[in-house]
Amino acid sequence: MENVGIVIMDLDNCIWEHLNEEPELTAKALGIKEVVEFSDEFFDFFNSFLIRFQNEKVTMGQTLNLIEEKMPILYFYGYTPSQFLLTSNRMKFLCNELNKDALELIKYLSNKGIKNIVKTDWWRYVQEDMLHTYGILDYIEELHCCDNAYLKSNPLSKEGIIKPGKEEQYVIIGDSLTSDVAFAQHAGIKSIWFNKDGKNENNTPFKPTYEVPSLLDVMKII
Numbered sequence: 001m002e003n004v005g006i007v008i009m010d011l012d013n014c015i016w017e018h019l020n021e022e023p024e025l026t027a028k029a030l031g032i033k034e035v036v037e038f039s040d041e042f043f044d045f046f047n048s049f050l051i052r053f054q055n056e057k058v059t060m061g062q063t064l065n066l067i068e069e070k071m072p073i074l075y076f077y078g079y080t081p082s083q084f085l086l087t088s089n090r091m092k093f094l095c096n097e098l099n100k101d102a103l104e105l106i107k108y109l110s111n112k113g114i115k116n117i118v119k120t121d122w123w124r125y126v127q128e129d130m131l132h133t134y135g136i137l138d139y140i141e142e143l144h145c146c147d148n149a150y151l152k153s154n155p156l157s158k159e160g161i162i163k164p165g166k167e168e169q170y171v172i173i174g175d176s177l178t179s180d181v182a183f184a185q186h187a188g189i190k191s192i193w194f195n196k197d198g199k200n201e202n203n204t205p206f207k208p209t210y211e212v213p214s215l216l217d218v219m220k221i222i
Contacts, residue, residue, distance in 0.1 A: 006170045009177070010152075012121075014119075016098050017182060027042075041070055045067055053146075056150075063081075101216050105216065108219055128143060167188045174194060175194045190209040190210075192211070193210070198211075
């Protein structure tokens with residue numbers, strides 16, 4: 001990919017990895033004893049978030065309404081949606097582990113003069129703090145988050161990120177076919193599917209330009 005000068009990277013399960021214990025640790029932080037029920041509602045909210053905002057920009061107000069709808073257990077314990085969201089975002093520092101390969105890759109791209117951009121489907125204030133904590137923010141030239149913006153699955157999400165007529169200069173790296181690779185397909189740019197250890201099959205209509213089992217393999221492509 002000789003023409004590539006800009007790399008867009010995903011965050012969740014790419015630059016850092018979610019721990020399976022995230023719902024349980026969040027429930028514990030809130031003092032909620034019904035961990036199984038909380039975990040079910042926790043995942044229901046996050047899955048519904050991706051569906052709810054498929055066709056419109058993400059707003060905090062609608063996100064809080066969705067939490068209230070999908071997580072009635074919070075009301076039982078006297079928590080507001082805002083309190084849950086603040087706790088959940090705070091817990092992300094304990095519930096994620098940095099992918100050291102990602103940091104090595106970002107430094108490699110930066111040393112080559114390639115521009116590093118992040119496009120994430122979550123809120124800027126927490127993602128920016130995590131990037132800073134992990135020592136990555138200094139290597140990122142643009143950070144595009146979900147605040148009043150479209151999710152990557154929406155064709156309009158390319159606006160303000162991809163310069164028209166310059167599509168050959170971009171490639172996106174991410175673990176999600178329906179989000180990251182879909183973004184590439186809508187935007188007309190190349191994509192690298194990070195299929196960790198080659199464990200997942202592609203049963204979607206979205207076809208990545210490349211597939212790698214390790215982020216270090218990206219160095220052989222770019």
